[in-house]
Amino acid sequence: MSxxxxxxxxxxxxxxxxxxxTFVAVGKLTHEDYQYMVPMLESAIAGVDEPEINVLADITELEGWELRAAWDDLKIGIAHGKSFEKIAIVGEGKxxxxxxxxADWFTPYDAKFFDSKKQAREWLND
Known part of the structure; x- marks a missing residue:
């Protein structure tokens, strides 16, 4: 049993x-994963009048989403998309x-893909 x-x-x-x-996504994300993560995100930006959040998202170990989790991800983008300024996505593969x-096409923030965290951090610091 694995x-x-x-x-x-x-x-x-x-x-x-x-x-x-920073966000690190591992495996195939579920609706339950988002039920834990969303309150953390919302409490982190609560009380900030006009947040301008930069994000380093490590998806090197992401295997995908369950359908309901993909919907949860979209809802976060709709609810908080204007709070994000830049999202540096670190991953591997086409x-x-x-x-x-x-993500860059359909969101109000600037999203860019990187092969390394070092490059991603440099871009976030520009």
């Missing part, structure tokens, strides 16, 4: 003088790079 690991971890990092949120381009 146990599949999946979920989202959320954190805050500092690079130089800038702070940004599929993940394509996903980042789709």
């Amino acid at each position: 146990v599949e690991t999946h979920g989202i971890s959320v954190g805050i990092e500092r690079s130089g003088s800038k702070f940004y949120m 599929l993940q790079q394509w996903m980042a381009k789709i």
Whole structure:
């Protein structure tokens, strides 16, 4: 019997003088993963009048979403999309790079794909 690991971890990092949120997605995300993550995101931006959030999203171990989880992800974008300024997506492979381009086309924030966290952090610090 194998146990599949999946979920989202959320954190805050500092690079130089800038702070940004970090997301690490692992495995195939479920609706339950979003039920845990969304309150953390909302509490992190609560009380900030006009948040301008930069994000480092590591999807190197992401295997996809369940349909309901994909819907949850879309709802976050609709509810909080204007709060995000830049999202640096770190991943590997053409599929993940394509996903980042789709995010950039359909969202109000600037999303860009990177092969390394170092490059992503540099872009977030510009």
